[in-house]
Amino acid sequence: MSTEEQINDTVKKGFNLFKEQYVALIIGTVIAIVGMILIITIPPLIFGIYYMCTQIVKGEKVEISDVFKGFNYFFTSWGLFIVGFLAITVGLVLLVIPGLLLMVLFQYAIAVAILENQGAIDSLKRSYEIGKENFSFSLVLWILLTVIEAVGSLTRIGILITIPFSALCICIATHKLTAKTEETAKTEETAKTKKTAK
Template identity: 30%
Template structure:
């Protein structure tokens, strides 16, 4: 897990402008749309004082939104890992290519995960770990639905402890960072709108590091990282001949 985070941080630092580009053009707009949609859908339930349904809608829409936001970030990782460079156009082509598939798949899995989290917690976490690999399998390997689901579950099972560790680590960092910056925003501005923007900006910079860590772990798991290292080794041998 620590090795994945270390590699992810190097990737993050070396491609920060692309991270910023994705954040401004994809992550922030989707977060804004998510915020508007959740507030609109939850309003009647808050009015009639039904607390569970707003939380359920927030969780479902959040998971669906995150699934979509992951696509260009995964594309960045795989481009840089395979070629040593990143093309901005490919980030958006991969987003357009995979968004509809991942959107459709995310609906039932977001609902199942939300039910597990709200009612039983532990089953929800297990489902989240099993399903979080879906966008990674699709973008990296471009497989069919059946293969994507099978590989996602296998990836979750075989890396369950480390994936749970990454989830808890980044959730804690996100909570602390969001709380701290939200507190500062309220103190200096006193406006909830500033607080909401602060939370979205924190997520915009934190989410890529989390995605890069998972992507690096997935590439180690599926063996592609080893094959790439072997190719680099043989290329270096060829240069010295």
């Protein structure tokens, strides 16, 4: 499947899933934004939005209260945000481009932390690997979602739609790409086993 087809498939699926549970997603996003008045709650509430999205991708029905389940990842969320922020900031300060590249490569980290129950560092590493192996797709997806978020922020109220929609698209992509890398790893392992047997 080409990059264009992958992007179209991800966005289309994201739109369809959003339509199915838009009420819970929008109200959950409102609660998260209001709750972010306190700095300490920002990372876990962002995780809460992603938690809702990962459940939707799995085919589950979500409740508005699910946004608070991000607090189950309190330490992971803060660890991920601190390490990720520092790495990206250093990259931006040094040469700008490395920082932008890290934004692209780390975009799957939150979804990975939730889907695979990984810690902060492992989630960033896993996201980096996924992004590197699927770089063209990851770059186009990041640019597209950045533009969508920018448009949403211009209308202010639009972010209530663009934030959960973008999170949904990232969770869909993460779900597909993690499955793809696992399948590739199994294929390589099988090939090595056969080669050793010979």
